[in-house]
Amino acid sequence: MLNQSLKLNTKIFNDDVEKISTRQGFGEGLLQAGIENENIVALCADLTDSTKVNIFADKFPNRFKQIGIAEQSMASVASGMAAMGKIPFIASYAVFNPGRNWEQIRTTICYNNQPVKIIGSHTGVTVGPDGGSHQALEDIALTRVLPNMVVISPCDSIEAKKATIACSKTKEPTYIRLTRHNTPVITTTDTPFEIGKAQTVFIPESGLATVGIIATGHLLYKAIIAARELEKNGIRVKVINLSTIKPLDTDAIITLARETKAIVTVEEHQINGGMGSACAECIAQNYPVPIEFIGVKNLFGQSGTPDELLEHYELGTSHIIAAVEKILKRKTRI
Amino acid sequence: MENLTPEKIKELKIKANNIRISIIEMLSEAGSGHTAGALGMADIFTFLYFHALKHDPKRPEWHLRDRLILSNGHICSVLYATMAHCGYFEVEELKTLRKLGSRLQGHPHREFLPFLETSSGPLGEGLSQSVGMAIADKMGDDNKTIYCLTGDGELDEGQNWEAIMFAAKEKLNNLIVFVDRNNIQIDGNTEDIMPLENLPKKWESFNWNVIEIDGHNFREIFEAISKAKLEKNKPSVIISHTIPGCGVKEFENNYHWHGVPPNKEQAEKAIEELKTLGNKIINTQQ
Numbered sequence: 001m002l003n004q005s006l007k008l009n010t011k012i013f014n015d016d017v018e019k020i021s022t023r024q025g026f027g028e029g030l031l032q033a034g035i036e037n038e039n040i041v042a043l044c045a046d047l048t049d050s051t052k053v054n055i056f057a058d059k060f061p062n063r064f065k066q067i068g069i070a071e072q073s074m075a076s077v078a079s080g081m082a083a084m085g086k087i088p089f090i091a092s093y094a095v096f097n098p099g100r101n102w103e104q105i106r107t108t109i110c111y112n113n114q115p116v117k118i119i120g121s122h123t124g125v126t127v128g129p130d131g132g133s134h135q136a137l138e139d140i141a142l143t144r145v146l147p148n149m150v151v152i153s154p155c156d157s158i159e160a161k162k163a164t165i166a167c168s169k170t171k172e173p174t175y176i177r178l179t180r181h182n183t184p185v186i187t188t189t190d191t192p193f194e195i196g197k198a199q200t201v202f203i204p205e206s207g208l209a210t211v212g213i214i215a216t217g218h219l220l221y222k223a224i225i226a227a228r229e230l231e232k233n234g235i236r237v238k239v240i241n242l243s244t245i246k247p248l249d250t251d252a253i254i255t256l257a258r259e260t261k262a263i264v265t266v267e268e269h270q271i272n273g274g275m276g277s278a279c280a281e282c283i284a285q286n287y288p289v290p291i292e293f294i295g296v297k298n299l300f301g302q303s304g305t306p307d308e309l310l311e312h313y314e315l316g317t318s319h320i321i322a323a324v325e326k327i328l329k330r331k332t333r334i
Numbered sequence: 335m336e337n338l339t340p341e342k343i344k345e346l347k348i349k350a351n352n353i354r355i356s357i358i359e360m361l362s363e364a365g366s367g368h369t370a371g372a373l374g375m376a377d378i379f380t381f382l383y384f385h386a387l388k389h390d391p392k393r394p395e396w397h398l399r400d401r402l403i404l405s406n407g408h409i410c411s412v413l414y415a416t417m418a419h420c421g422y423f424e425v426e427e428l429k430t431l432r433k434l435g436s437r438l439q440g441h442p443h444r445e446f447l448p449f450l451e452t453s454s455g456p457l458g459e460g461l462s463q464s465v466g467m468a469i470a471d472k473m474g475d476d477n478k479t480i481y482c483l484t485g486d487g488e489l490d491e492g493q494n495w496e497a498i499m500f501a502a503k504e505k506l507n508n509l510i511v512f513v514d515r516n517n518i519q520i521d522g523n524t525e526d527i528m529p530l531e532n533l534p535k536k537w538e539s540f541n542w543n544v545i546e547i548d549g550h551n552f553r554e555i556f557e558a559i560s561k562a563k564l565e566k567n568k569p570s571v572i573i574s575h576t577i578p579g580c581g582v583k584e585f586e587n588n589y590h591w592h593g594v595p596p597n598k599e600q601a602e603k604a605i606e607e608l609k610t611l612g613n614k615i616i617n618t619q620q
Contacts (some may be wrong), residue, residue, distance in 0.1 A: 067496075070500070073493050076497070077462045077469070077500065079466060080466020080467040080470065081466040083463070083466070083470075084470030084474070085470065085474075086470050088466075104459060104493070107459060108463055112445075112452055113445060
């Protein structure tokens with residue numbers, strides 16, 4: 001059942017659950033952060049509307065810089081502005097930011113430890129018809145490997161807004177991973193949010209859980225739906241929302257591994273180097289238990305509708321349920 | 335910027351010579367590093383730190399200071415030596431260059447040496463950062479000059495041209511770029527590796543104020559900065575023709591010296607040569 005101490009959206013299981021993109025939440029959050037702090041500036045590489053930076057740019061035209069299609073320079077320009085006391089948000093599609101400009105982010109932002117906030121929109125296969133070239137599936141790996149970097153992958157638009165506002169108040173370089181398409185609203189404005197804190201959003205009605213699911217991004221919704229199905233079949237599941245991937249909430253992960261002794265990770269990213277890998281590093285070092293990974297299996301995406309692609313790449317509810325059933329068998333063999 | 339008197343020029347020549355001696359000493363002691371570009375830029379660094387920059391070595395965090403960004407971080411021995419001679423830290427510390435735990439990293443890292451405006455080394459990134467600083471200055475006080483120093487070889491990097499377009503768009507007349515036009519890079523001469531000419535016309539066509547100088551002539555450096563500061567609508571680039579390895583005949587104009595240090599014997603010979611030149615200047619003064 002839903003952990004209602006977190007004040008989650010009570011309409012989450014309705015067919016007409018509200019759907020809003022995380023990029024929209026970011027855009028609203030940036031506006032709010034900009035109203036609160038005049039040092040916040042935004043830069044964009046010719047994708048102002050589709051990254052939703054336009055919401056900030058319309059309100060604060062003098063604090064917005066259009067860089068043109070030049071993501072590499074954008075990262076370093078932002079570093080220079082941060083060195084002068086600004087808090088720059090740089091936005092583009094994640095394939096280009098932090099993809100194209102990774103080394104500029106490494107050297108001029110992370111090595112310098114400047115508070116630049118990197119906004120990567122259009123992650124995952126759910127980008128849809130644009131095809132694999134534009135579907136970032138590597139960005140978590142690229143960013144979590146960088147010292148000083150904070151990596152956040154919000155589960156819905158409300159959390160994206162909170163993450164944007166929260167990171168505008170920190171000194172760390174931060175990456176926020178966003179999606180293009182509209183996804184179910186899981187949380188509410190009353191749901192607590194803290195960078196670095198995982199939340200247990202689904203708990204067994206009674207007793208200890210036998211499987212732990214750790215999800216990040218909008219696939220948290222599918223993980224919750226899967227958990228509800230499993231619960232009906234008598235399988236006790238806990239689901240964690242791991243929206244901050246770095247720094248990792250190791251306490252929450254180790255506690256879950258200790259309780260369930262079987263973990264399934266869920267993300268719309270390559271399995272290689274992603275959130276599941278981060279969890280596996282933690283679990284292997286602290287409390288080794290079997291892990292199944294839901295993610296993209298060393299493949300590029302392609303054109304299609306978001307729902308078709310999630311099924312094709314085995315990222316749907318049925319795949320999460322299958323992974324849980326598989327890990328329960330692995331667990332009993334140990 | 336104060337007027338440049340003949341007495342000040344003599345003083346700057348002596349300073350530059352002492353800085354060159356420090357560069358040879360520190361590179362030889364380190365056993366690795368980049369000799370040619372550092373010696374070639376010694377006059378421009380000397381002029382900037384001892385005449386042009388608004389700064390205070392005793393208050394390195396003074397927020398109204400001008401900013402100096404070294405993009406081609408591999409010539410950092412000239413930056414460290416000039417800062418030390420200027421009073422940012424003891425000249426003695428130069429001997430720690432490239433050693434474990436040293437504040438003087440092989441390429442500049444501001445987490446180690448906080449007096450630096452940025453870390454650098456990976457090429458082609460300093461100009462964008464300088465543009466960011468110039469924009470931030472314009473959003474606020476608009477009373478600083480941002481100086482960016484780049485190599486010529488690093489203009490191969492496409493990121494520079496992204497920044498060059500953007501700086502012109504933003505009319506950053508508070509930005510002055512020095513290009514060290516010494517015609518060498520690691521693998522050979524710039525025009526063989528990747529031709530840059532017609533370099534002044536390239537910058538002009540991107541709508542920059544372009545000035546060309548002899549990078550070893552203090553009067554020309556002074557006049558170029560003065561002219562750049564009068565510019566109202568454009569960023570300025572000062573294409574500075576320099577002699578790589580300048581000051582030591584054996585090192586001059588030879589790309590072999592781009593990325594290697596002198597050994598002990600070569601260093602002693604070079605220092606002897608530089609000291610003689612120094613004496614000449616002192617004798618002229620007397």
